[in-house]
Amino acid sequence: MMLLLPGFSAQAANGEDVKIDEKWLLGRVEWLWLPALEESVKARIDSGAKTSSLSATEIEEFEREGEPWIRFNFHHERHSARLKVPLSRYVKIRQANSKKADRRPVVVLPVQVGGLVKEVEFTLKDRTRMLYPVLLGREFMSDDVLIDPSRRFVQPRFEPVEQ
Incomplete structure (x- = not known):
């Protein structure tokens, strides 16, 4: 049985986006459509992380028309x-379990969760040993997302239309 909350607009079981009071409702894990991959991958929703992170190996910086770019391998399960994308900047990330800060490249990629479409800044880090290749942090959530950590896959999985 599902509790109907004020402002509740739709249920994912009906194939519709789930919103409460105009905010997107997400579970602790959601399907994330990455147009750069033309694929949906599982993403962990983590309000404890400030920035979002994308699994990347063999990261190389190069120049294209005088601008810095990054090429990297994305590999997780199937x-x-x-990928080759413009380099946005570098950041220093300090893990909670370490005193040493990692210097990581940042790229901006479009993503979609259910009907929520955004441009997201991702730090690149090898996440191949982790359960989820993508982590979505607080900056992704901004002011338009609510999280129900007791649920998974609240939003419907994006399916591209064959042309």
């Missing part, structure tokens, strides 16, 4: 691709 998803695999070599």
